Amino acid sequence: xxxxIDRRLNPKGKSLGxxxxxxxxARAQIREAVQKTLKDATVADVTKERKVKISTxxxxxxxxxxxxxxxxxxxxxxxxxxxxxxxxxxxKPRAGEDGGRGKQASDSGDGEDDFEFTMSQDEILDIFFExxxxxxxxxTTLKETPxxxxxxxxxxxxxxxxxxxxxxxxRNAFGRRLALKRPKPTDIEALEARLDALxxxxxxxxxxxxxxxxxxxxxxxxIARRKWIAFIDPLDVRFNAFSEQPVPTSQAVMFxxxxxxxxxxxxxxxxxxxxxxxxxxxxRRRYERVDIVFIRHTHDAQEVDEQEFFHSRQSxxxxxxxxxxxxxxxxxxxxxxxxxxxxVAQASDGYTQSGDARRCVEMLNEQIMPLCQYYAYIxxxxxxxxxxxxxxxxxxxxxxxxxxxxxxxxxxxxxRISKPADIFPVFRELFRKAEAx
Amino acid sequence: MTMRGAxxxxxxxxxxxxLDRVYRAIEEIALGELKLDVYPNQIEVISSEQMxxxxxxxxxxxxxxxxxxxxxxxxxxxxxxxxHSGLAYEIVINSNPCISYLLxxxxxxxxxxxxxxxxxxxxHFFKNNYLFRQWTNAEGILDYLxxxxxxxxxxEDRHGRDEVESILDSAHALMDQGVFRYRRPPKPSKExxxxxxxxxxxxxxxxRNELWRTLPAGIEPPGAxxxxxxxxxxxxxxxxxxxxxxxFLEKHSPALRPWQRELLRIVRNLAxxxxxxxxxxxxxxxxxxxxxxxxxxxxxxxxxIGEGSLLEFLHSHTSVVFQxxxxxxxxxxxxxxxxxxxxxxxIKRICESPTAEDRDWFPQFAGTGDCMATxxxxxxxxxxxxxxxxxxxxxxxxDFRLFGLHDKAEDPTYRVSAIHxxxxxxxxxxxxxxxxxxxxxxxxxQITGADLEGDRKLLIEHRAHHGIRLxxxxxxxxxxxxxxxxxxxxxxxxxxxxx
Numbered sequence: 001x002x003x004x005i006d007r008r009l010n011p012k013g014k015s016l017g018x019x020x021x022x023x024x025x026a027r028a029q030i031r032e033a034v035q036k037t038l039k040d041a042t043v044a045d046v047t048k049e050r051k052v053k054i055s056t057x058x059x060x061x062x063x064x065x066x067x068x069x070x071x072x073x074x075x076x077x078x079x080x081x082x083x084x085x086x087x088x089x090x091x092k093p094r095a096g097e098d099g100g101r102g103k104q105a106s107d108s109g110d111g112e113d114d115f116e117f118t119m120s121q122d123e124i125l126d127i128f129f130e131x132x133x134x135x136x137x138x139x140t141t142l143k144e145t146p147x148x149x150x151x152x153x154x155x156x157x158x159x160x161x162x163x164x165x166x167x168x169x170x171r172n173a174f175g176r177r178l179a180l181k182r183p184k185p186t187d188i189e190a191l192e193a194r195l196d197a198l199x200x201x202x203x204x205x206x207x208x209x210x211x212x213x214x215x216x217x218x219x220x221x222x223i224a225r226r227k228w229i230a231f232i233d234p235l236d237v238r239f240n241a242f243s244e245q246p247v248p249t250s251q252a253v254m255f256x257x258x259x260x261x262x263x264x265x266x267x268x269x270x271x272x273x274x275x276x277x278x279x280x281x282x283x284r285r286r287y288e289r290v291d292i293v294f295i296r297h298t299h300d301a302q303e304v305d306e307q308e309f310f311h312s313r314q315s316x317x318x319x320x321x322x323x324x325x326x327x328x329x330x331x332x333x334x335x336x337x338x339x340x341x342x343x344v345a346q347a348s349d350g351y352t353q354s355g356d357a358r359r360c361v362e363m364l365n366e367q368i369m370p371l372c373q374y375y376a377y378i379x380x381x382x383x384x385x386x387x388x389x390x391x392x393x394x395x396x397x398x399x400x401x402x403x404x405x406x407x408x409x410x411x412x413x414x415x416r417i418s419k420p421a422d423i424f425p426v427f428r429e430l431f432r433k434a435e436a437x
Numbered sequence: 438m439t440m441r442g443a444x445x446x447x448x449x450x451x452x453x454x455x456l457d458r459v460y461r462a463i464e465e466i467a468l469g470e471l472k473l474d475v476y477p478n479q480i481e482v483i484s485s486e487q488m489x490x491x492x493x494x495x496x497x498x499x500x501x502x503x504x505x506x507x508x509x510x511x512x513x514x515x516x517x518x519x520x521h522s523g524l525a526y527e528i529v530i531n532s533n534p535c536i537s538y539l540l541x542x543x544x545x546x547x548x549x550x551x552x553x554x555x556x557x558x559x560x561h562f563f564k565n566n567y568l569f570r571q572w573t574n575a576e577g578i579l580d581y582l583x584x585x586x587x588x589x590x591x592x593e594d595r596h597g598r599d600e601v602e603s604i605l606d607s608a609h610a611l612m613d614q615g616v617f618r619y620r621r622p623p624k625p626s627k628e629x630x631x632x633x634x635x636x637x638x639x640x641x642x643x644x645r646n647e648l649w650r651t652l653p654a655g656i657e658p659p660g661a662x663x664x665x666x667x668x669x670x671x672x673x674x675x676x677x678x679x680x681x682x683x684x685f686l687e688k689h690s691p692a693l694r695p696w697q698r699e700l701l702r703i704v705r706n707l708a709x710x711x712x713x714x715x716x717x718x719x720x721x722x723x724x725x726x727x728x729x730x731x732x733x734x735x736x737x738x739x740x741x742i743g744e745g746s747l748l749e750f751l752h753s754h755t756s757v758v759f760q761x762x763x764x765x766x767x768x769x770x771x772x773x774x775x776x777x778x779x780x781x782x783x784i785k786r787i788c789e790s791p792t793a794e795d796r797d798w799f800p801q802f803a804g805t806g807d808c809m810a811t812x813x814x815x816x817x818x819x820x821x822x823x824x825x826x827x828x829x830x831x832x833x834x835x836d837f838r839l840f841g842l843h844d845k846a847e848d849p850t851y852r853v854s855a856i857h858x859x860x861x862x863x864x865x866x867x868x869x870x871x872x873x874x875x876x877x878x879x880x881x882x883q884i885t886g887a888d889l890e891g892d893r894k895l896l897i898e899h900r901a902h903h904g905i906r907l908x909x910x911x912x913x914x915x916x917x918x919x920x921x922x923x924x925x926x927x928x929x930x931x932x933x934x935x936x
């Protein structure tokens with residue numbers, strides 16, 4: 001009778017159902033937490049697997065329990081007495097102060113602290129997409145891991161028989177046979193012929209018999225040698241090696257342009273960040289390498305790091321064309337259009353110095369759009385403005401100017417947004433192209 | 438002592454052949470020498486991920502689905518991945534056959550230790566202790582869980598996850614008040630269980646009828662299960678007061694539908710199944726630890742394990758029975774392994790080489806020489822509270838340097854009420870025993886009145902022992918859960934003993 005059962009190969013993820021129920025239950029708190037990471041994490045890292053910390057509100061499991069600290073009296077026993085005798089008085093530790101009693105303190109306190117656990121990339125993306133109201137098809141295409149292919153990776157000594165490299169194998173075998181002086185079939189045939197000739201020689205002298213014996217011995221040795229030096233030895237065999245590698249796609253650079261003048265508040269920046277994250281997700285799926293360049297501008301444009309891009313403030317007027325200048329400058333310097341796919345994402349509240357919009361249009365039409373794969377512009381408004389500018393055609397100067405560009409270039413998209421769900425339509429063209437291609 | 442053979446294993450790696458040989462050697466000692474009495478063993482080797490799975494389903498091999506288990510899993514996983522806590526070397530289930538899980542990462546020595554500990558120590562305790570014999574059904578538990586899992590999944594399909602979840606949430610909140618502490622639950626015979634199961638299945642099959650799906654929500658299809666039977670009558674006599682809140686709500690709540698009552702019943706049965714384990718932590722671990730210590734040493738005496746293994750085992754054993762002192766940073770209450778093993782080893786000492794003090798305190802068994810008889814009697818007939826009250830010796834009180842404290846909430850200080858001296862032994866012992874009395878540690882909550890004909894108010898009372906009241910905010914939350922299950926107003930009163 002066997003007492004043992006090996007369960008290790010049983011299907012994993014037995015508690016997946018419980019996990020889904022838990023995530024569903026704590027949805028509100030988890031969304032809050034994920035949105036917080038949206039603020040703290042960099043554009044490229046927002047959707048990586050990470051720890052999230054949620055409050056236990058919503059996932060509390062209350063039970064009746066006694067609160068001995070609050071009133072009444074009781075006795076208890078502890079181990080490790082060193083100095084006390086009956087009747088001694090010991091000062092009570094204040095809650096949470098005494099390390100040794102830490103656990104007890106939390107047991108009698110509320111005991112429901114913040115709760116920390118790890119969420120996978122998929123789970124985070126789900127929450128992120130839910131906010132953006134992405135169509136399902138797009139969700140799955142974005143989540144897809146990049147396709148991989150097998151590439152040659154030299155020669156190995158082990159592998160499957162179908163991958164034997166004949167040329168190498170035979171070459172090795174040949175070299176080994178030479179080195180070990182394996183007799184060739186022609187050598188043996190020659191010996192045999194000589195032996196035959198000698199044996200049929202008449203008359204047989206003592207001398208010729210001795211020669212025959214010597215030849216016979218030589219022949220035997222040669223045959224034996226052929227036997228133990230194999231024609232192909234396992235040592236000779238070589239296999240073609242392959243390694244799995246991502247399908248090589250070209251590289252892309254993503255320029256993030258944003259107006260950081262005083263009129264762009266926290267809310268506007270948060271919306272803009274979602275916009276950039278989504279574009280980055282999309283680009284990462286299509287391209288092997290994605291560089292991000294952050295350019296902020298007021299009346300003057302600078303390239304900055306991400307931290308500064310989203311968090312520092314600058315005062316000054318607003319001249320949008322400076323950002324376009326800066327972008328072109330960087331592109332010429334570092335991202336030759338022959339090698340890089342260029343994407344531009346611009347976010348602004350729509351204000352610019354009068355007259356500047358015309359210059360922007362000129363630059364776009366003549367210099368930028370011919371270089372770009374896609375240019376997405378979002379104008380971030382609040383709800384009230386959204387109502388005022390209900391029609392696509394009305395709007396501030398920049399908006400009207402950009403609408404003109406939009407008509408000319410199919411890879412130019414503009415959209416006004418006031419909430420996360422508005423962001424996705426900006427990319428509609430982009431995704432449609434991806435699906436067709 | 439006896440002839441020394443060749444060690445059964447010398448390497449840390451194990452395989453199933455080796456496990457089998459070691460199991461047989463341990464079985465020979467456990468049944469032949471120690472005369473333990475165990476359920477047949479079923480030992481399963483699992484991976485660390487599966488161990489986490491098992492943790493999150495209360496250690497049971499199968500369990501219905503609920504978000505709280507997902508939460509538990511996420512927490513355990515985080516602790517484990519962060520290196521804050523290791524995994525248990527084993528989990529053992531009170532069932533027949535007795536299922537123990539071994540972690541695949543254990544070394545061969547640890548596997549041997551764990552087999553001795555779980556498959557023989559715990560197993561003997563489960564099979565013989567009166568609480569487990571009387572209150573749990575080792576034969577039926579796995580079948581019952583399978584039924585519960587299927588039934589709850591079917592309810593989710595039929596009534597929606599949210600509905601099922603809300604009832605389970607409320608039932609879980611009352612789990613500690615879902616056990617019979619003194620009165621025996623009406624226990625249906627095996628026939629009745631089978632019959633009921635058959636009727637449940639029939640009901641499930643019958644209610645699959647496509648037509649009933651078109652009924653407006655809230656209308657139960659006819660033939661609602663199972664027709665009332667005399668054992669579970671919604672009689673007008675509610676036998677108040679009632680300490681088992683879940684039982685009362687299941688039988689008498691005016692708001693619940695039949696399937697919801699069944700959910701309460703499932704949670705209640707689980708609570709009752711786990712109740713003996715809460716009452717025997719110290720004894721259970723003490724018994725298992727004593728068994729593995731004795732068996733491993735006998736394996737060594739017979740030459741079946743090498744010195745390397747012995748040292749590895751001793752290292753693990755000493756860290757398991759380590760008891761930090763109260764002012765140690767590592768202190769988090771009594772370690773049941775330490776106290777339990779300490780008492781078992783102490784009983785052995787008293788039986789075999791008693792001092793005058795021991796003869797004074799334990800005339801019944803001091804010096805009898807047959808420690809297994811005394812131990813087995815204790816394992817069978819006591820729970821933590823009575824076991825400590827009966828068997829904790831002055832020597833052990835000195836070894837642990839136990840001292841009693843009196844805590845009055847208003848005072849800024851604790852008063853030391855007893856230490857390990859002549860005057861203090863009995864006080865410390867009684868005080869520690871009461872600490873392990875689940876009846877005192879759990880709040881005494883009862884349903885005292887329910888006016889079904891009138892306004893349907895449910896009266897619940899907490900009898901505060903020594904003036905210790907319930908934690909207010911959680912009380913409110915739990916009361917909200919009771920209200921959900923009862924459907925009408927719930928009035929909660931706290932009464933102190935002196936009125």
